[in-house]
Amino acid sequence: MKKICFALILSGISIAGVAADMSGMDMKGMDMKGMDMKGMEQPGNKAQTYRTTGVVKALDPSGKRVTIAHQPVEALGWPAMTMTFSVKDRKLIKKLHPEEKIKFEFVKHGSGYLITGVN
Numbered sequence: 001m002k003k004i005c006f007a008l009i010l011s012g013i014s015i016a017g018v019a020a021d022m023s024g025m026d027m028k029g030m031d032m033k034g035m036d037m038k039g040m041e042q043p044g045n046k047a048q049t050y051r052t053t054g055v056v057k058a059l060d061p062s063g064k065r066v067t068i069a070h071q072p073v074e075a076l077g078w079p080a081m082t083m084t085f086s087v088k089d090r091k092l093i094k095k096l097h098p099e100e101k102i103k104f105e106f107v108k109h110g111s112g113y114l115i116t117g118v119n
């Protein structure tokens with residue numbers, strides 16, 4: 001009788017132990033995901049950089065703005081849309097052509113968005 005009770009208690013403990021380990025692992029996984037995202041999007045507390053792809057629709061003659069039909073930007077909750085971005089460096093815009101498909105990165109800049117890199 002005592003032995004049976006002991007065995008039940010032991011198995012009870014091991015089951016609880018496994019359950020605790022598993023929930024611990026799940027939480028660790030979630031924490032790490034959150035940390036990874038923060039780490040990637042806010043390196044050294046600089047402005048957050050967003051990345052997406054799009055098609056160049058219009059190039060402003062001033063060389064400082066470009067209109068892009070871009071894919072959704074999950075980090076901003078943006079659907080796919082066509083919008084105009086400022087461009088940090090005129091050299092970036094010189095490489096672009098209408099209807100060209102590009103991968104680009106941008107940051108929030110004042111009330112608008114500024115493209116900081118194209119590839």
Ligand SMILES: [Cu+2]
Pocket residue numbers: 070078081082083
């Ligand atoms: Cu947009």
